[in-house]
Amino acid sequence: xxxxxxxxxxxxxxxxxxxxxxxxxxxxxxxxxxxxxxxxxxxxxxxxxxxxxxxxxxxxxxxxxxxxxxxxxxxxxxxxxxxxxxxxxxxxxxxxxxxxxxxxxxxxxxxxxxxxxxxxxxxxxxxxxxxxxxxxxxxxxxxxxxxxxxxxxxxxxxxxxxxxxxxxxxxxxxxxxxxxxxxxxxxxxxxxxxxxxxxxxxxxxxxxxxxxxxxxxxxxxxxxxxxxxxxxxxxxxxxxxxxxxxxxxxxxxxxxxxxxxxxxxxxxxxxxxxxxxxxxxxxxxxxxxxxxxxxxxxxxxxxxxxxxxxxxxxxxxxxxxxxxxxxxxxxxxxxxxxxxxxxxxxxxxxxxxxxxxxxxxxxxxxxxxxxxxxxxxxxxxxxxxxxxxxxxxxxxxxxxxxxxxxxxxxxxxxxxxxxxxxxxxxxxxxxxxxxxxx
Amino acid sequence: xxxxxxxxxxxxxxxxxxxxxxxxxxxxxxxxxxxxxxxxxxxxxxxxxxxxxxxxxxxxxxxxxxxxxxxxxxxxxxxxxxxxxxxxxxxxxxxxxxxxxxxxxxxxxxxxxxxxxxxxxxxxxxxxxxxxxxxxxxxxxxxxxxxxxxxxxxxxxxxxxxxxxxxxxxxxxxxxxxxxxxxxxxxxxxxxxxxxxxxxxxxxxxxxxxxxxxxxxxxxxxxxxxxxxxxxxxxxxxxxxxxxxx
Numbered sequence: 314x315x316x317x318x319x320x321x322x323x324x325x326x327x328x329x330x331x332x333x334x335x336x337x338x339x340x341x342x343x344x345x346x347x348x349x350x351x352x353x354x355x356x357x358x359x360x361x362x363x364x365x366x367x368x369x370x371x372x373x374x375x376x377x378x379x380x381x382x383x384x385x386x387x388x389x390x391x392x393x394x395x396x397x398x399x400x401x402x403x404x405x406x407x408x409x410x411x412x413x414x415x416x417x418x419x420x421x422x423x424x425x426x427x428x429x430x431x432x433x434x435x436x437x438x439x440x441x442x443x444x445x446x447x448x449x450x451x452x453x454x455x456x457x458x459x460x461x462x463x464x465x466x467x468x469x470x471x472x473x474x475x476x477x478x479x480x481x482x483x484x485x486x487x488x489x490x491x492x493x494x495x496x497x498x499x500x501x502x503x504x505x506x507x508x509x510x511x512x513x514x515x516x517x518x519x520x521x522x523x524x525x526x527x528x529x530x531x532x533x534x535x536x537x538x539x540x541x542x543x544x545x546x547x548x549x550x551x552x553x554x555x556x557x558x559x560x561x562x563x564x565x566x567x568x569x570x571x572x573x574x575x576x577x578x579x580x581x582x583x584x585x586x587x588x589x590x591x592x593x594x595x596x597x598x599x600x601x602x603x604x605x606x607x608x609x610x611x612x613x614x615x616x617x618x619x620x621x622x623x624x625x626x627x628x629x630x631x632x633x634x635x636x637x638x639x640x641x642x643x644x645x646x647x648x649x650x651x652x653x654x655x656x657x658x659x660x661x662x663x664x665x666x667x668x669x670x671x672x673x674x675x676x677x678x679x680x681x682x683x684x685x686x687x688x689x690x691x692x693x694x695x696x697x698x699x700x701x702x703x704x705x706x707x708x709x710x711x712x713x714x715x716x717x718x719x720x721x722x723x724x725x726x727x728x729x730x731x732x733x734x735x736x737x738x739x740x741x742x743x744x745x746x747x748x749x750x751x
Numbered sequence: 752x753x754x755x756x757x758x759x760x761x762x763x764x765x766x767x768x769x770x771x772x773x774x775x776x777x778x779x780x781x782x783x784x785x786x787x788x789x790x791x792x793x794x795x796x797x798x799x800x801x802x803x804x805x806x807x808x809x810x811x812x813x814x815x816x817x818x819x820x821x822x823x824x825x826x827x828x829x830x831x832x833x834x835x836x837x838x839x840x841x842x843x844x845x846x847x848x849x850x851x852x853x854x855x856x857x858x859x860x861x862x863x864x865x866x867x868x869x870x871x872x873x874x875x876x877x878x879x880x881x882x883x884x885x886x887x888x889x890x891x892x893x894x895x896x897x898x899x900x901x902x903x904x905x906x907x908x909x910x911x912x913x914x915x916x917x918x919x920x921x922x923x924x925x926x927x928x929x930x931x932x933x934x935x936x937x938x939x940x941x942x943x944x945x946x947x948x949x950x951x952x953x954x955x956x957x958x959x960x961x962x963x964x965x966x967x968x969x970x971x972x973x974x975x976x977x978x979x980x981x982x983x984x985x986x987x988x989x990x991x992x993x994x995x996x997x
């Protein structure tokens with residue numbers, strides 16, 4: 314398939330023994346660190362800046378610029394790999410770490426050198442217990458081979474890497490909440506300003522915090538150069554992205570594609586089209602936090618930040634959830650609302666209260682107890698979270714839910730009118746009282 | 752007074768083994784701040800005990816040379832720690848968006864039927880706890896679940912039946928969880944819904960001794976020369992007349 318030509322991060326990812334140091338070296342690994350050790354830290358950072366690499370975790374911030382925001386010569390300073398992949402629909406980092414753990418380690422080493430970090434941490438979500446083990450084995454091997462620790466490969470440069478396991482909290486994927494968690498506190502976000510991790514991060518020291526996929530790209534950039542990296546993708550969105558295809562497609566899975574691929578190509582060719590010949594209703598193009606794109610909108614959408622933004626949504630974590638015509642959007646949105654309600658840390662009022670009420674209102678619409686004005690009420694609650702919450706979790710709840718209500722208003726109205734879910738055949742199912750449902 | 756004096760009259764460790772205390776301290780040494788080792792230490796505790804008891808958390812705090820409060824605060828924040836006994840197997844079924852779209856609701860129902868227990872509860876024989884959880888990062892293999900932290904993906908009704916049969920026959924490759932029954936019988940379970948109910952009890956002479964000792968302490972302060980509040984112009988409020996009994 315021409316569109317999948319030349320995978321980079323996922324090249325030979327099913328190769329036997331890739332997880333071992335010996336296998337990774339055979340793959341071409343740890344060449345970049347040997348080169349990087351001879352380069353000045355600033356040159357590594359410059360190569361990353363030149364490549365146009367942007368964060369692959371969700372926000373899409375240029376990586377080189379993120380690093381440049383760290384105050385110069387202030388020590389100690391840290392590098393943290395965000396492997397707390399919890400955005401529903403996203404499973405690319407797990408795939409990378411499971412199959413090629415040394416690539417992440419090499420990325421951590423090079424990035425730590427680029428930002429002159431004194432220590433590096435990999436924060437892996439608690440649910441990835443198996444992956445923590447895979448990483449730990451790789452780290453032990455790398456340490457024995459003098460790739461991690463003191464005087465790395467005789468260069469006189471030291472770096473210690475610590476793998477830190479979480480214990481179940483979506484909020485810990487948010488940068489400040491992650492740092493709080495790593496600090497040994499409850500994983501709650503801190504206000505920005507003043508807590509920009511680049512300036513006041515882990516242990517209140519300057520901290521570079523990057524997603525796993527972002528870090529994995531760094532060895533490839535150092536090894537092959539920025540121009541090679543830019544040779545695929547669009548002018549503004551360079552390189553490849555791991556797309557997590559899930560939902561009603563024939564071949565769900567991880568696909569590495571050039572940025573800017575047409576959305577319909579991704580669904581129909583890469584992911585094998587709709588399952589059982591079902592009709593496409595919509596997708597969430599960037600994880601559970603992104604706004605929906607209807608089938609009609611998808612026709613002229615490409616999967617890069619600019620095009621997605623023009624359609625009122627975002628590339629987020631690269632998770633594309635494909636939804637077919639027979640899926641009830643109220644049920645889907647109710648599950649989303651439940652998720653954000655459960656995962657809200659409760660620190661700020663708009664998010665704590667807003668997600669609670671969104672969950673209750675959408676659940677009562679789904680169950681048949683919705684009122685005509687509930688549809689507007691949901692949009693109103695979303696508007697009062699958006700831009701007013703302490704961290705992005707609140708907005709991540711408001712965006713898709715508001716988008717769902719606005720784009721699929723007819724479905725919500727149908728639920729209210731029929732006192733039940735038309736998709737489940739439960740309507741008419743008029744409840745005796747609304748109170749019985751909430 | 753240092754908060755560590757709380758532990759002054761505590762003999763050795765009763766819940767944690769010496770080896771575990773050593774491991775916790777070794778892990779704490781990897782971080783610039785030992786506080787960061789709270790999460791790994793709680794995992795060490797839960798791995799062996801199955802649940803986190805009040806005594807266990809207090810010992811984690813002691814191993815890390817810190818007061819118990821921060822450890823309890825951290826433990827109660829995360830969703831993967833258990834405070835009540837659970838089954839030997841814990842099935843965590845994802846019902847989030849990708850799994851929902853692929854029929855996770857039906858799979859959860861099947862699990863409930865086959866196990867004979869509702870989501871959020873444990874089977875009567877104590878074999879299995881069924882939980883509905885958030886996205887596990889197995890969306891490409893939806894509907895997916897974890898059994899004792901190991902992924903099981905692309906679930907179908909047949910796979911669920913086989914899984915439960917294997918569980919009952921003890922044929923699952925997963926290691927079996929400590930259920931926490933034993934820990935609960937000897938320790939104090941923490942009730943998160945009612946945090947005041949099961950606080951870690953201070954040692955008899957902890958926190959600088961009894962309340963009376965603290966009062967005595969303030970008297971010592973006065974006697975040794977610092978100004979008494981009354982001499983700084985502080986007046987006792989006039990006693991409020993008791994309401995006449997109706």
